[in-house]
Amino acid sequence: MTNYSEIKAEIIAIGDELLYGQIMDTNSHWISQEMDKIGVRVVRRTTVGDNRDSILSAFKSAESRADIILMTGGLGPTNDDLTKPLLAEYFGCDLVLFQEALEAVRTFFEKRGRELTDLNKLQAHLPSNCTYIPNELGTAPGMWFEENGRIWMSMPGVPHEMKKLISDHVIPRIKGMFKLPHIYHKVIKTVGIGESWLADLIKDWEKELPNHIKLAYLPSLGQVKLRLTAFGENDNELANDVEKEIEKVKPLIEKYIYGYNQEKLEEAIGRLLKSHNKKVALAESCSGGYISHLITSIPGSSDYFQGALIPYHNRFKNRILNVDATTLEEKGAVSEETVMQMSEHIRNLFDADLGLASSGIAGPSGGWAEKPVGTVWIACAMQGKTVTKKLQLTQDRMLNIQLTGVAVLNLLRLCIEGKTE
Amino acid sequence: MTNYSEIKAEIIAIGDELLYGQIMDTNSHWISQEMDKIGVRVVRRTTVGDNRDSILSAFKSAESRADIILMTGGLGPTNDDLTKPLLAEYFGCDLVLFQEALEAVRTFFEKRGRELTDLNKLQAHLPSNCTYIPNELGTAPGMWFEENGRIWMSMPGVPHEMKKLISDHVIPRIKGMFKLPHIYHKVIKTVGIGESWLADLIKDWEKELPNHIKLAYLPSLGQVKLRLTAFGENDNELANDVEKEIEKVKPLIEKYIYGYNQEKLEEAIGRLLKSHNKKVALAESCSGGYISHLITSIPGSSDYFQGALIPYHNRFKNRILNVDATTLEEKGAVSEETVMQMSEHIRNLFDADLGLASSGIAGPSGGWAEKPVGTVWIACAMQGKTVTKKLQLTQDRMLNIQLTGVAVLNLLRLCIEGKTE
Structure with missing residues (x-):
């Protein structure tokens, strides 16, 4: 090669x-x-x-x-x-x-x-x-x-x-x-789309890639990385060639791209919050602190992370977060109505621009016919508008927590960028 | 061998x-x-x-x-x-x-x-x-x-x-x-002591181990596993031999043992909380949700985990958690006084038997001479008594978060078991 x-x-x-x-x-x-x-x-x-x-x-x-x-x-x-x-x-x-x-x-x-x-x-x-x-x-x-x-x-x-x-x-x-070969890598990081759908969207572009540029699909939990690798003699030329291809593929998958190379989703979120001068707060039920942990694992996150509440039981959703008791009783904790109120009230409680919420059945037990294990509602509340989404995940508790985390961070990204439908 | x-x-x-x-x-x-x-x-x-x-x-x-x-x-x-x-x-x-x-x-x-x-x-x-x-x-x-x-x-x-x-x-x-040999493994899981101090405590016992039993030290973040492996002819005898050695070594390191074999620290915590019929709540500042995530990653944790608050800024420590404004101003957020109040108030807010709190400088920036990066205060509030501990950790943000998690869970264990000094 x-x-x-x-x-x-x-x-x-x-x-x-x-x-x-x-x-x-x-x-x-x-x-x-x-x-x-x-x-x-x-x-x-x-x-x-x-x-x-x-x-x-x-x-x-x-x-x-x-x-x-x-x-x-x-x-x-x-x-x-x-x-x-x-x-x-x-x-x-x-x-x-x-x-x-x-x-x-x-x-x-x-x-x-x-x-x-x-x-x-x-x-x-x-x-x-x-x-x-x-x-x-x-x-x-x-x-x-x-x-x-x-x-x-x-x-x-x-x-x-x-x-x-x-x-x-x-x-x-x-x-x-050592005199090492000239290689130029660039990774496009996507979220919210599966590997085969992504491949379908870009198949014509992939066919036309020049011989000295290789493409690899690297899927992970809820995300797919596209790695472009160019081999040649001249670093500048390699970088140019790869950037040119990225400009071509971008319009095809723009909605799914959150960053490049080493940037993690939670880092991209931090960058977006900072550049839009927005602050965020979370009410985590089924995700149990995992999303707050992702956000606060990034240095400097205190600039945009206000805080979070994990009200693991209904009475705390009501007493501390002021979710309507009738809503909790009639619609249940895992419902669009509950998660909407959670996101709106946490936004107020922490003086935030964006309020995020999760509520679901992480498993392995606790599900029933109407709401099986893996049913999760998420929400993002902004000034004057709240966006919700229902997820149907897996039987595995840890996987459900992790996939909820990716989905909530992606929802936040789409809301900040005004890309929700 | x-x-x-x-x-x-x-x-x-x-x-x-x-x-x-x-x-x-x-x-x-x-x-x-x-x-x-x-x-x-x-x-x-x-x-x-x-x-x-x-x-x-x-x-x-x-x-x-x-x-x-x-x-x-x-x-x-x-x-x-x-x-x-x-x-x-x-x-x-x-x-x-x-x-x-x-x-x-x-x-x-x-x-x-x-x-x-x-x-x-x-x-x-x-x-x-x-x-x-x-x-x-x-x-x-x-x-x-x-x-x-x-x-x-x-x-x-x-x-x-x-x-x-x-x-x-x-x-x-x-x-x-094949005629396969008989093997018996048992792993002793310890926390709160480094590999070489542990080795020092048990060196006489280690020297006296019978030839057919091997000992290995397996250190990980804040924990050390001791693996005993016995080889022989008879399964029951091997199990007996290993258990006999464990009974001998136990008194030397009792305070540090939290479980055996595959049990994780957060699982052991869950087992202890259940068997003592105690419920827990957390106020996480520098650990940013990580400890709640560890606890809620365990199936059935809703039986003993009430909820958590992550008040990332002083005004929320005061407004939502009712930490005294003067304490925050005079002693600072990273202080014994603040973390005591956090643990006591979170215990009340969530009707818990045990209230845990962390407050520290995770880094990489934000430290100063008196309180360098890696300075962390933790506390556990019980009925009528609050135990605090100061940690001096590393320069690495993620490591500080993880080590704080291990230290807080270990403090909780010692409090439940009545093993704090």
């Missing part, structure tokens, strides 16, 4: 807990994505247990194929963690105390008001041939090796620690050492 | 979409769990792309180590799916039409009112040495081989199709062919 020399990487995940299925190896998946973005080709991923022979044989076979070997796990302070001694053995060197690493561990504990144990001190003993890479979020260090004509990087298995090491240290170093 | 002969398995996942990070390989994780349950030891997992040499080398190296080789993916009808021709090549035989497989594919399409294309018919061409295993949920067949003294099983990558083949065919066949 490409003409330039490829840089190959292998990923080795270490830990019995992975092989026994006690922990899902999300690290290797994430590293794959990051390598793909910079044009490094992952050629194999291997998971091995806390076992000397397995780990050494994984080192040896990775070395035979890859330019870059990325390892996670096996770095804890306890006896079953073998990565450090085996790296030292493999490279024929000793574990020695790295003063800088010791200071980092000491500072890490001091900041938390705790004393350093002897076990913790062991974390500063590293193979003598490594470059120590500080891990700001934990006590197990990153270790960078240039041995046998290969790059080796050992990282802790704790996902957020590993991710920071990859982003801050590994990727910049790799980019500095 | 063990005295009897172990049956070893390797898992090979095939597909470029896995290596490029487009799809998460949840299959290998699930198969690991299923093998672990029946006492088959997974010794390696490998992911390779749609590439002849990679796949053949994965076959060869798996054969050198494992008794059972389980493969997923690479079985589609298109050209980039290589598993079938490469299995035929590896075993030195031809792809031939399996009449039974053809009928199955034909029936599959007829049931859906679709016609069989030539491409679909190719799915009935299988290596001549395989035992055809029907896939009732899709068109790519299962294939069982007994070659080179090993068991080989090839399955489609679509998760629900693969799962049905494993459960209905692979596991019964493996159980029939």
